[in-house]
Amino acid sequence: MKKRILLVEDEKPLCLLYEEELSREGYEVTAVTDAEAALAKLGQAEFDLIITDIRMPGKNGIDLITQIMGLRKDIPIIINSAYQSYKEDFMTWAADAYVVKSSSLDELKARIRQLLGE
Amino acid sequence: MIEKFSFLAPDMDGSEPRELALLSIISQSFFQPFSLQDNLLVIMTALTSGSGVGFNRAMLFLKEGDRLRGEMWLGPRSAEEAGMIWEVLSTPGIGYVEIIEHNRALVNKSEDTLSARLKGLVYAADDEGALVPAAAAVRKEILHVRGAANDPLVDRRFLNLIGVEEFVCIPLVARDEVVGEIVLDNAITRTPILPADIKLAGICGLMAGNYIYSANLHRKLLDVEKMAAMGEMAMFVTHQLRNPIVAIGGFTDQLLQPNVPEEKRARNLAIIRDEIRRLEDIIFQMGHFLKVSMKEPVYFEPGPAIAAVLENPGVLARSGGYAMNVRLDPCPPEVLCDPTSFGEVLRNLLDNAFDATEAGGTISVRTYRKSPTAFVLSVRDSGRGMSNPDKGQLFKPFFTTKEKGMGLGLPFIKRVMDTCGGKIEVRSRAGAGSLFKLIFVSRERESKP
16 A cells, blocks of 8 residues: 655645655655645544645744644654754754755655655 | 923024034934934034034044044135135024035035045054044043144144144043044134133033944944844745755756656746746845945935836736726925835835735825925735734845745835835734835925026
8 A cells, every 4th residue: 555645845846846756656645735734634634654844834844743743643754844954953853854855855755765664 | 281392493593502502403413314424414513503612613533443533524624615604604594404414515525625634644542642633532531722833742744734723622432432533623713712612512522422332333233133134044045045946956857757748848847947937036136135235315306206116017017907096295395215215115015015915906005295304105905914923023034924925025115214214104904904104204395496
């Protein structure tokens, strides 16, 4: 059975790129563009992994992680941000991995495989 | 009965003690959005105009680091010029504003000769053995010099420049720190300098010192704020640039894979093109915002600048979808602002109004006099408005409620308004539109013959 990934990314072109690339790797990707939509999806379906951006309109990625931790501690979370500097922020340590956005998705894919035990 | 008085007292009628007249002139200048240079000119004017202390000439030195440097010279160069100047200044009804305007022209006129020579005078500000005039600043003492030519403690270069036997040196001190010095003389009338004149000049010196001190502090504060904003900007730009770059790189990689269907190829190229345009836009906006130095504000007639913005093809194209309600003062006063920035400010306000309002909404542009010295330019929209937390962050660089905004429009407007001494009022409610009111310092137009 395909592993399911919830992708939270407000940049529509990036959403599309990740969706296509991760689907090609054999994952089932559900993409949403804000934190509220992500929480709604979590209530509706099971996911094996969550990838989230930090800076988004409305609720940011860190608030989203805090909220998810209160609901489900078992789903691994990857932060995927354009900001290198947030990596040093302890607020991001709650996530299982931190990947700085890059046009090569190799590191992101490697982290996904690692966290899914593949 | 309650009677109201304005801080800005009308020009003195001559019946007041001259000390009060003098302090009034200087205090009033601190209400004006003058530059440091102009405020210093006011103090020099107060010291040399008939309604003030009435010295003939004033020379200003400012402290820069550990040096005391000649900065500005105010006063006639000859008895003939003095006669002409004093005739102008004694015209009935002439106020301090006119005197300052006149003196600004005078300072600029002597720029090439006396001020240039004065600027050539530089003294060490901490040399205990300094000669006069620097000695007054070093020792923080008012010095009254008579018989200067025979006094070895007077610097010869300075003496050659001013060419008088008697003068008084007033150090400008604030919080025990020397910020400059003013030298005063009666080179034209040759009248002796009296102790009462020196006392009064000393008080002016204290005011000038405190003014320069607070202006220096303000400048330092702006530098600190600028540094903090730069840090925040660097971070924001990283994010703004990285997202399109990641998209461009990612979709290009897809194109390089074998057997890409034509439809996908066209789609990816369109995305890449859009993202490159976005990068261009980001760079354009950053460049615009980074124009660090604002131009000095001047008084100008705002009508043509407003018309130019409203008739701009980009604005016309956008305004088509809205009910535009434009009501402009047909004969506006002159406003104080850099004319180019004024136009850009209006353009920014209109762009924000278009962005916040669905097609079919109403956008109103109004100009009117709020008072004889305040002119309002307002833009109201019937758009989505703002919540309270958003309002608190409005003028912070990089704060935006727009999907594609950079958050640099309102900080730019604030910078322009700060530079020209204007004010911004914002009224907005979530769902009920926004009103941005810019209040400019204004003055009535001079009637042209």
